[in-house]
Amino acid sequence: MGFLLRIAFWFSLVLLVIPFDFGSEQPKAEHVGPIETFLAAREAFVDLTGICERKPDVCEVGKSAMNTVGVRAREAARIAYEVLDENFGETDKATLTGTIKPPSELAPKAPPTADEPAKPSPKPPQS
Known part of the structure; x- marks a missing residue:
């Protein structure tokens, strides 16, 4: 919804900037230039930023x-x-075949506490 509102806002600014020749068929209306449009948009933004105070x-x-x-x-x-x-x-074929250990086995283990004796580390298989 916000995306559509932003598109509508920018599209309306583009339409205000593009000069159109209305000819003599329409009555004289007040034309708003790009500078006035920018100033009005800036004032609207300033007003919206102050809404949290109000x-x-x-x-x-x-x-x-x-x-x-x-x-x-x-x-x-x-x-x-x-x-x-x-x-x-x-699927990760390397972990299924055992050539790479799964992430759960690669996680660092906590060091043993004083109450718990240190376990010997397993020896790697020799090829």
């Missing part, structure tokens, strides 16, 4: 809404990743 509850609701959108977007991305991985992901 109405703090609007900003709180906006923050909550953005948080909710972020959480939902993250969850949707996770679900999409899992679906794509199931359908198009390739």
Whole structure:
């Protein structure tokens, strides 16, 4: 929805900048130039940035809404990743054959505590 609003805003600015020759068929209307359009847009932006001072509850609701959108977007991305991985992901043949250890075995182990004796490390297989 926000994307459509931004497109409409920029499209309207482009239409204001492009000069059109209306001819004599339309009555004389006040023409707005690009400089006036820019100044009006800047004033509107300044007014919108000050809304949190005038109405703090609007900003709180906006923050909550953005948080909710972020959480939902993250969850949707996770679900999409899992679906794509199931359908198009390739299995890692190196970990299945044993030539490379899986990530769970590569994780560093915590050093033994004083109560727990140190275990001897396994010896690598000799070829």
